[in-house]
Amino acid sequence: xxxxxxxxxxxxxxxxxxxxxxxxxxxxxxxxxxxxxxxxxxxxxxxxxxxxxxxxxxxxxxxxxxxxxxxxxxxxxxxxxxxxxxxxxxxxxxxxxxxxxxxxxxxxxxxxxxxxxxxxxxxxxxxxxxxxxxxxxxxxxxxxxxxxxxxxxxxxxxxxxxxxxxxxxxxxxxxxxxxxxxxxxxxxxxxxxxxxxxxxxxxxxx
Numbered sequence: 001x002x003x004x005x006x007x008x009x010x011x012x013x014x015x016x017x018x019x020x021x022x023x024x025x026x027x028x029x030x031x032x033x034x035x036x037x038x039x040x041x042x043x044x045x046x047x048x049x050x051x052x053x054x055x056x057x058x059x060x061x062x063x064x065x066x067x068x069x070x071x072x073x074x075x076x077x078x079x080x081x082x083x084x085x086x087x088x089x090x091x092x093x094x095x096x097x098x099x100x101x102x103x104x105x106x107x108x109x110x111x112x113x114x115x116x117x118x119x120x121x122x123x124x125x126x127x128x129x130x131x132x133x134x135x136x137x138x139x140x141x142x143x144x145x146x147x148x149x150x151x152x153x154x155x156x157x158x159x160x161x162x163x164x165x166x167x168x169x170x171x172x173x174x175x176x177x178x179x180x181x182x183x184x185x186x187x188x189x190x191x192x193x194x195x196x197x198x199x200x201x202x203x204x205x206x
Contacts, residue, residue, distance in 0.1 A: 047205030057172075058174070070164065070203055077198040077199075087188040088177070089192060095180055144158045
């Protein structure tokens with residue numbers, strides 16, 4: 001049925017094929033999402049916490065990285081396809097009232113932070129198609145550094161120089177749309193559908 005207009009499954013000549021296909025289905029189903037235990041962080045000698053993440057990881061607020069009063073460093077390496085990825089979200093933590101998100105807006109790598117419901121965004125020019133490494137540093141000394149490795153970088157003043165003023169109100173999520181972004185301001189926000197080669201989040205030592 002090349003046009004898929006007719007349901008062939010009810011035809012008796014396909015009974016054997018249906019049984020053959022049914023035998024290939026798994027007997028048990030498991031979650032495609034890793035558990036918090038599988039995303040456990042490693043402790044650095046300086047008191048930092050290092051999370052090696054992947055697309056689909058989600059850590060609820062109670063087990064998400066504790067960033068109140070601390071800074072973060074994020075490295076995301078991915079294959080950038082402009083036609084697909086230009087409005088996608090790489091990683092986010094929190095919600096519309098309080099949180100942060102590293103995402104692409106019309107192709108531009110963008111850090112958007114919300115504090116008490118007020119958004120603040122920093123953007124870079126769109127990377128070249130192909131492999132891209134985006135690096136983010138929100139340091140405890142009041143500096144924000146955002147870069148596409150080998151292409152562009154900016155350093156700006158952070159609105160909270162002593163680290164995040166409070167713990168973000170929502171989960172940490174990798175590769176899913178929205179998070180702290182609202183539909184009104186970011187109607188084209190989508191999950192990241194391409195290949196992510198590295199997602200590393202470091203909560204800096206105090």
